[in-house]
Amino acid sequence: MDRRKSIKSLVLGSVAGGLALHGCKPGDEQMEQVVEQAEVFYGRTPEERELDAELQKEQFFNIHEMATLAILCDCILPGSEEYKSAMDAEVPNFIEFMVKDIPEMQVNLRGGLMWLDHQCNARFGAEFISLEQEKQHEILDEIAYYDPDIPEEERPAAVNFFSLLRNLTLTGFYTSKIGIEELGYKGNMPNVWDGVPEDVLKQHGVAYEEEWLAKCIDQSKRNIVAKWDDEGNLIT
Amino acid sequence: MQIIENAKVYDAIVVGSGAGGGMATKVLADAGLSVAVVEAGPFFDPADPKHQTQLKWPWESPRRGAPTVRPFGDFDAAYGGWEIEGEPYTHKDGTKFDWYRSHMLGGRTNHWGRISLRFGPKDFKHKNVDGYGENWPIGYEDVKPYYDKVDKLIGVFGTNEGLPNDPDGFFLPPPKPRLHELFYIRGARKSKIPVYPSRMSMLTKRINKERGVCFYCGQCSRACQVYADFSAGTCLIFPAQKSGGQVDLFVNCVVREVTTDNEGRATGVSYINKEDRKEYKLKGRVVVLGASACSSARILLNSKSSQHPNGLGNSSDHVGKYLHDSTGGDRVGFIPDLMNRKVSYNEDGVGGMHVYSPWWGDNSKLNFPRGYHIEIWGGMGMPNYGFGFNVNEFNKFFGTKVGGYGDVLRSDVKKYYGALVGLSGRGESIARKENYCEIDPSTVDQWGIPVLRFHYKWSDLERNQAKHMQETFAEIIQNMGGTPLGDMPGRDQDYGLQNPGRIIHEVGTTRMGDDPKTSVTNKFQQLHDVDNVFVVDAGPFVSQADKNCTWTILALSWRASDYIVDQLKKQNL
Structure with missing residues (x-):
């Protein structure tokens, strides 16, 4: 499957994807390492762990490219008194990893960075990172917006470059600890679901029906072992 | 290379540790039989911290959960996928079949959505209703007692609604609907x-x-460390071991074939140990195949001998035939009334939907037989790779600019968080002899075992059903005050019908029947040709139903295993 399509389908929340996964042949020594690294290696098989380590070892972007990414990412999600910045969430490092994990993004990103410096040189006689913010924004204003009714393939390359960078910045930031805190996501921890709070129901103009609620779990009885009569009626 | 033989003779050798193999292991071991379980992948226990992905945060994965390594994302519990390195499969005549395999203890039960639907009375005799396909040699009344036992042993939430073809059961109470599910109910x-x-x-x-x-x-989908969801390892194999059963687990062992004696009866299996790449033999009185519909067919077809020149159990030439998967169609909608949500609460809920729609239509008024059920997803989920992509594209619905940079993107993220709803149809296709898997004579995998070659085509019956899904989903999304995203897929795209195999409900390759000329197994899933070989995965399914197949695999595997115990006691095997 075309990776771009796979990214698109991710946006739509689809679970389609499709890359090879290596088999699993744990040796004793490797398994011990996995045990030691369990906390940081989130249930990896030895082969997956090796792959992660290999990708971490390589460096794709050079120093200038990393410096340019840092400024671009902070233009996309700037820091302020109120908010942490993309740099605070180490987004450029995340992008560095992703271009090795999904190499199809490399040309678009690296080429985009070159294009950007070329534009800046031609118009202002300096590379992007040396420009004052006003001029950086002047350039970005020309590539930051797009018409969603025009298919992506037909949009200017520079626009697609910046869209990709914006996507990676947003995803890198909001999957980081500080990004999730800013978003306010309350899950990923043990809890007891007992329905949508009343004020939220009201805000969105919906309500629970008594008949439906009567079928649902009484959470005060969740730890009492289930027993049924012969007809399948729960009696505990 | 000398084949290394294990001297022990097991009462039963179970091949595969998923739903079918897991249930057989539990029932046979509980009956006091000695059981060897041969699993192609590694040991897996979600209670073991080194295997856990549950409750990890996205930043613990350097790719933030992107599906570059595991096809359903870095945190999905299942090892394997659509392609496994060194273990190819091929296609015939340019047809398509995507084969998802998960080689690990518990198999694909580590992956599935836990949607646990009984087949109804009509599902076993659907030919009587519309003339398509074939009837099962058994009916709902044969399976009902086993569905009841599976409900109680494993646990399933739901409600008794008295529906004609979606039977009642022994349910735990369901969780309350989430916000977007209340919108779906209304729509x-x-x-x-x-x-x-x-x-x-x-x-x-x-x-x-x-x-x-x-x-x-x-x-x-990340596997539960307290075993609060069903997977075959945690709910069947481990309990069988803990209650003192004689269960020997052979992991990382790929079965090549079922071995037979001079009379053509099975003597055990031969397998390759992945760790030393050597071939071994195990002996058993009974061989129970639960390797997945296609893998079990492959093992049978590769088990050729002078008594079984066409492969084991294949005198009918039906092994591999009638392969069918569920139909699948999906649509996503943007719901403006779900914008600007309060994030004051945790709505993770159970892994998947709290509400659903079983098939409601009247096929006599439609241009396709058989139906589909609707699955619903959405809500304020945990961000993962892909979150925030095209962050404000929905601005187009409000006539404001799309794209940009700066703090406005932060407010866009929050404005649209949780405003998408997805609908998926999972339906029944018609089993056809022309859709099959067979051995590819010119390809072997890295274990030297001949691989499967698939031939599969959808017909207009499935395409018409997919069109109905798309029209229905668009209508429901509009009823919810929303806009379906993207263009409705047309005839040129099979109306969005997913490739065969994509729904991971492969069934039918060793179908059951009373006539040995047109079926592979009898109604107890015993090979017509060899009385001590059974198939307990979805291979014996005659038809798919508009239900997910796992609950029926479990019930039928229990039923077949009871029969094995009974026949062994009577010394008929």
Whole structure:
């Protein structure tokens, strides 16, 4: 499957994807390492762990490219008194990893960075990172917006470059600890679901029906072992 | 190379440790039989910290959960995928079949959505209704007692609604609907589509002391460390071992073939140990195949001998035939009334939907037979790779600019968080002899075992059903005040019908029947040709139903295993 399509389908929340996964042949020594690294290696098989380590070892972007990414990412999600910045969430490092994990993004990103410096040189006689913010924004204003009714393939390359960078910045930031805190996501921890709070129901103009609620779990009885009569009626 | 033989003779050798193999292991071991379980992948236990992905945060993965390594994302519990390095499969005549395999203890039960639907009375005799396909040699009344036992042993939430073809059961109470599910209920009813609490195998209530109760992290796909959801390892194999059963696990062992004696009866299996790449033999009185419909067919077809020149159990030439998968179609909608949500609460819930719609249509008025059920997803989920992509594209619906940079993107993220709803149809296709898997004579995998070659085509019956899905989903999304995203896929795209195999409900390759000329197994899933070989995965399914197949695999595997125990006692095997 075309990776771009796979990214698109991710946006739509689809679970389609499709890359090879290596088999699993744990040796004793490797398994011990996995045990030691369990906390940081989130249930990896030895082969997956090796792959992660290999990708971490390589460096794709050079120093200038990393410096340019840092400024671009902070233009996309700037820091302020109120908010942490993309740099605070180490987004450029995340992008560095992703271009090795999904190499199809490399040309678009690296080429985009070159294009950007070329534009800046031609118009202002300096590379992007040396420009004052006003001029950086002047350039970005020309590539930051797009018409969603025009298919992506037909949009200017520079626009697609910046869209990709914006996507990676947003995803890198909001999957980081500080990004999730800013978003306010309350899950990923043990809890007891007992329905949508009343004020939220009201805000969105919906309500629970008594008949439906009567079928649902009484959470005060969740730890009492289930027993049924012969007809399948729960009696505990 | 000398084949290394194990001297022990097991009462039963079970091949595969998923739903079918897991259930057979439990029933046979509980009956006091000695059982060897041969699994192609590694040991897996979600209670072991080194195997856990549950409750990890996205930043613990350097790719933030992107599906570059595991096809359903870095945190999905299942090893394997659509392609496995060194273990190819091929296609015939340019047809398509995507084969998902998960080689690990518990198999694909570590992956599935836990949607646990009984087949109904009509599903076993659907030919009588519309003339398509074939009837099963058994009926709902044969399977009902086993469905009842599976409900109680494993646990499933749902509600008794007295529906004609979606039978009642022994349910745990369901969780309350989430916000977007309340919108779905309203939208579906407007189109006269009924909605009920979903039926899924998570423990909303305790069923025993060994397994925990759901703590609503919404991550069943990551495998539950307190065993509050069903997977074959945690709920069948481990309990069989803990209750003192004689269960020997052979992991990382790929079965090549079923071995036979001079009379053509099975003597055991031969397998390759992945760790030393050597071939071994195990002896057993009975061989129980639960390797997955296609893998079990492959093992049978590769088990050629002078008594079984066409492969084991294949005198009918039906092994591999009638392969069929569920139909699948999906649509996503943007719901403006779900914008600007309060994030004051945790709505992870169980892993998957809290409500669903079983098939409601009247096929006599439609241009396709058989139906589909609707699955619903959405909500304020945990961000993962892909979150924030095209962050403000929905601005187009409000006539404002799309794209940009700066703090406005932060408010866009929050404005649209949780405003998408997805609908998926999972339906029944017609089993056809022309859709099959067979051995590819010119390809072997890295273990030297000949691989499968697939031939599969959808017909207009499935395409018409997919078109109905798309029209229905668009209507429901509009009823919810929303806009379906993207263009409705047309005829040139099979109306969005997913490739065969994509729904991971492969069934039918060793179908059961009373006539040995047109079926591979009898109604107890015993090979017509060899009385001590059984198939307990979805291979013996005659038809798919508009239900997920796992609950029926479990019930039928239990039924077949009871029969094995009985026949061994009577010394008929």
